Amino acid sequence: MSSPAHSTDVSEVFHELDSRPEGLSREAASSALERYGPNALPQTREETSLQRLLRQFRDPMIYVLIGAAVTTALLGHVVDTIVIAAVVIINALVGFLQEGKAANALAAIRDMLSPSSEVRRDGTWVTLESEELVPGDVVKLRAGDKVPADLRLFETTSLRIEESALTGESVPADKDTGPAAEDADLGDRSSMAFSGTSVAAGSGLGVVTATGSDTQIGHITTMLGEVERVETPLTRSMTRFSSILAVGAVLLAVLMVIVSVVIYDTGWGDVLMSAIGFAVAAIPEGLPAVMAITLALGVQKMADRNAITRRLASVETLGSVTTICTDKTGTLTRNEMTVRAIHTREHTYEVTGTGYSPDGEILLADAPVNLAEHPDLARIAEVALYANDASVEKRDGEWRLTGEPTDGGICTFALKAGLAKRERRIAAVPFDSEHKYMATLDQMPEGPTVHLKGAPDRLLERCDRQSAPGQGTEPLDKAYWEEYIESLGARGMRVLAAAWREGSASTGLATTDVDAGGFVFLGLYGIIDPPRDEVPEAVSTVQEAGIRVRMITGDHASTASAIAKEIGLRGARAITGAELQAATDSELQAIVRDHDVYARTSPEHKLRLVRALQANGEVVAMTGDGVNDAPALKQADVGVAMGDKGTEATKDAADVVLADDNFATIAAAVKMGRTIYDNLRKAIVFMLPTNGAQGLVIFVAMLVGMTLPITALQVLWVNLITAITLSLALSFEPAEPGIMKRRPRDPSDAILDSEAVLRIIFVSALIGGATIAVFQYLQMNGSSLEVSRTIAVNTLVVGQIFYLFTARFARVSALRKELFTTNPVSWMCVGIMLVLQIAFCYLPFMQAAFDTTGVGWFGWAVPVVVGLVVFGAVEADKLVRRQLN
Structure with a gap:
């Protein structure tokens, strides 16, 4: 294509691919298959036992x-x-x-591809082997599906795709059909669905723009094939x-x-x-x-x-490393969204505890609060509990989440506040990536109530009043809330808002009812994926040993900087993927000498960072859990994969696998x-x-x-x-x-x-x-x-x-x-x-x-x-x- 598909209008994408929303004809698909080849990743030769x-x-x-x-x-x-x-x-x-079987990362990546897909051919929906897909095919996506090729989306309904293995994002990405900026990072290309990722919720239609080795995951396999094992010290x-x-x-x-x-x-x-x-x-x-x-x-x-070693010499190499490049989500952090701050018109509350365990307190000026004495807190906790489809429960001695991570975080906050959910729901408007809110109509003791939670900007548009200090309401001060939204965001938090209004059991609830407004704005939830408890000490130990720790993540710069500051990384300003993209190799070598935090990175950025560090004479250990990390793990002197939440491709490209996904294990x-x-x-x-x-x-x-x-x-x-x-x-x-x-x-x-x-x-x-x-x-x-x-x-x-x-x-x-x-x-x-x-x-x-x-x-x-x-x-x-x- 003449321009990137993610930044091109859908009609133009169809035109360039010589396709249409009704799909390709069988003849056109057959011709394209001869031109592009099957939708499969290249094979690689394994080392035989005799060679070993x-x-x-x-x-x-x-x-x-x-x-x-x-x-x-x-x-x-x-x-x-x-x-x-x-x-x-x-x-x-x-x-x-002792050496064991040679690594075969490409085979593990091939296993990630969807075996079959629902495709429109000659205007009819048929199920085909994914290898038969060609650019121009129209594919249907539903919750639970694996995306079979790179798709330009042209129809979405509350579509959310789990892309953490490819982008490092800690939460599923919302998808829509509008063009993204041409220079958008991989995690910001909301108009695209990428091969090998999974549909977390909703549905959609997309036109295939790339297959096989031309897909994003195909680029990763190509990089893997080009990376040669580094000799250990x-x-x-x-x-x-x-x-x-x-x-x-x-x-x-x-x-x-x-x-x-x-x-x-x-x-x-x-x-x-x-x-x-x-x-x-x-x-x-x-x-x-x-x-x-x-x-x-x-x-x-x-x-x-809890550190399983796949190559003997890598044990000693770990003792020689001068730099540890680590992923954020799941390695430095718990990969469990947690409410850390609640801001109402009356107070700012701090919330203790981490993860989905309801063990923790809500503090005001470092003192635990009583919910009965703080109606502002009680009301926002009520919204967190009822405008929520997630649940947390204790199984096998551990608190486990069912549902979305962000919903799990605010549900846990409500439990810490002492609320217990009762089945009172009359109707609901589920979360949708277009309107970015969820609303429920619940039968409460004081009568039917609409609970609303979602993106702060969308809720502010639907509110005309706000909860006032003490009791009652007052006119909405939008500038006040925007200031606090920015303040929480600067702390690396994901911010959600809460609102409510009286409802009617007879009229039910629909999107048009919510969009009609009339809500009272209650306050903000500051949510973060917190560092593991043992990580700050482990980072300090490693730094005392003369080893620099560098965080390389696909998450946003503000989030990366906040976590870096909390765990004690030096030079917490995050360098973005766009800055890395613009830097030459020599400039990149200078950048890595002075900076330790990198955000919104792609697989190519991670690989370049590792090579720049090695060019500076560093011995590099690289951690990761997603397919996007595999080339950098293979290039590093020691590749460290996450064994619990990591992909098989990452484990096979690595030298060491952490059974507990814990940075402290790397220090040991x-x-x-x-x-x-x-x-x-x-x-x-x-x-x-x-x-x-x-x-x-x-x-x-x-x-x-x-x-x-x-x-x-x-x-x-x-x-x-x-x-x-x-x-x-x-x-x-x-x-x-x-x-x-x-x-x-x-x-x-x-x-x-x-x-x-x-x-x-x-x-x-x-x-x-x-x-x-x-x-x-x-x-x-x-x-x-x-x-x-x-x-x-x-x-x-x-x-x-x-x-x-x-x-x-x-x-x-x-x-x-x-x-x-x-x-x-x-x-x-x-x-x-x-x-x-x-x-x-x-x-x-x-x-x-x-x-x-x-x-x-x-x-x-x-x-x-x-x-x-x-x-x-x-x-x-x-x-x-x-x-x-």
């Missing part, structure tokens, strides 16, 4: 181990090959099973880390081969096995498994806090993410000295031409049992004190800082040097090679156990009661490792497999002494660092 499994092997460290396995197989060392291959396969299976760090380790191990192994062959004229078979032993020693092959298990434990702990998940990162870092700083010590032992032995103190197979044994016991123990460490007081880590930083690298080098040299010294001492004193190597392995293992005790506390001293009380799993893991090591030394089949032998008390006493030295040296190092700091 093969992806687990894409790691430089795994490449080195695969190369080692192939080499040992060619050399005929079957046991070595089997052990190395087992380590590689186990790591891959852990990642494969952990993934980037671990990729760099793995590459450096793998390249370093290979280069040093090549150097060892050259030295051994050129200087010592060692045979190629022995040289290659020694080089493989070094590569296996230097590579922490247990690290991928430890990382997967640590993340899996985090997933389980987060699930206990951020703390868990930081804890997991700390524990992963501790595991790496703990594991690498094992590999460093083993690598150092083999490297030094080959350079100086001495017998290897430990074999390649023994190296694999130490790495394997350390990974499944001691390293795993660090996954259970609790959060460090003050974890939510520190700034987010820079995602570009390496996973190991200079302090960690120095610690690794220091401990590697200490344990490796002690192992070589023990082996040489035993050899010089006549011990057999098997005894010397067995005690050397024991030295490595026990040295690691004592290092674990001090590594659990990165900076503070380990000589504290928490060493024994805060992580009982660590002691269980030490016990398991000692049992495995005893089996390694004394069980015959283990002795045969690993060339070990039984040793006496000396074979354990020496390793314990070495362990105590390691513990004392690291504690001394920490003490010096604390003193320097």
Whole structure:
């Protein structure tokens, strides 16, 4: 079409589509179907299980181990090959099973489309598959229907459409047939019905203006297809880390081969096995498994806090976020309309309590009021109760609404005032989007009464008097009420008005009776979707952690600003969708640095905002519940979907799903993410000295031409049992004190800082040097090679156990009661490792497999002494660092 359908007159829309209100002919529809294609969204290819499994092997460290396995197989060392291959396969299976099924958001969006529609063809109403719809078709809408395509409405009767999944609006949108402004935001296009939304009330007719991928929901699927998954900070760090380790191990192994062959004229078979032993020693092959298990434990702990994680790495990424972009409705707020203020000519009352529970009070100057002493309040509460088709009742321990959210809010207010509804209705004029009011004729004790509630401007037009202070009435002061309407609106409230007049049971009630006027204006209801009780504290906690919270909503700017101020967001002025639309990408990057509240946004705006933040170097978590949020959730570093009120499309595009739709759960998940990162870092700083010590032992032995103190197979044994016991123990460490007081880590930083690298080098040299010294001492004193190597392995293992005790506390001293009380799993893991090591030394089949032998008390006493030295040296190092700091 030459101009947007929502801003074009209906007759012109029909002309441009070559259609008419009687619908298309079958021939014209068939021709259009060939031109436009079926009314269906594009399919997408899913990742297969095989592709997901093969992806687990894409790691430089795994490449080195695969190369080692192939080499040992060619050399005929079957046991070595089997052990190395087992380590590689186990790591891959852990990642494969934990990662789960790949996301398929487009399939979930396709499920939102209506399967069939009532369409006028050749002047006759027929039911067709929605895929057969074409632009120009005339479609009938009724309450409960799903809108099958984008429609330009040309006939409406009290039509209201639930568009929250597409626009973020908290209440159904009123629809009419008049053209909207050409630059109207999506939520303000009252002349349109959009594909995938639901008819909440009323009926209407519309002409199809767009089908399939040309619809608003189709644009979202297109954006989803264009958005690629963002690498997490952990993934980037671990990729760099793995590459450096793998390249370093290979280069040093090549150097060892050259030295051994050129200087010592060692045979190629022995040289290659020694080089493989070094590569296996230097590579922490247990690290991928430890990382997967640590993340899996985090997933389980987060699930206990109502945060279900779909991608493992997203757990840690939550701990790295610098910005949380959050939806308003249902996440920061309760998604339950609540009366907060009542204004009559006599007083302004505040109403406490939230949601649809009648627990709460009506206050005047902070004191509860008695309804009998305030007839002005009693009369406006009466209108709230009787001019109302909603009801609230307690079911399964919770107060639940039946009816419209706004009606539910004012009905709850009437219950808080102490009124109880009795069936006295004689007649009613239901709410209609054209006249924007509801009226009832009720038999009251004083006689038949017409109760009227609705949009303030419509009620002011029908009133000539107002309730006066005290008793009686006075002439209507329209300017007075307009001032208060504006005042409540500035507080982000939705404003409804109440009026009444005497009625007649004999004449009934019709729209013409209401429009005749003669009403007495009673006052105003200020209604808002209030913040959840726990949200202000959660926002404060997140901000103290150095994370900015940004609200992005489809609601109006005044409402967004009011909620932002109430929950403590910084810079509460709302930037509108129109401002975002007019900004270039570079201008948008400047806008997001200074503003935290965005209103009347479209899916494109949300996606651009996330990309602008990422371009500024931010790590972004994005929350949402509607289909309109799905592209931005997929683009974000962590997409967080609402599990209770969110759409399936949003959940499938997200990385984390909140079972309770609560922002406070995000704050808890951020703390868990930081804890997991700390524990992963501790595991790496703990594991690498094992590999460093083993690598150092083999490297030094080959350079100086001495017998290897430990074999390649023994190296694999130490790495394997350390990974499944001691390293795993660090996954259970609790959060460090003050974890939510520190700034987010820079995602570009390496996973190991200079302090960690120095610690690794220091401990590697200490344990490796002690192992070589023990082996040489035993050899010089006549011990057999098997005894010397067995005690050397024991030295490595026990040295690691004592290092674990001090590594659990990165900076503070380990000589504290928490060493024994805060992580009982660590002691269980030490016990398991000692049992495995005893089996390694004394069980015959283990002795045969690993060339070990039984040793006496000396074979354990020496390793314990070495362990105590390691513990004392690291504690001394920490003490010096604390003193320097």
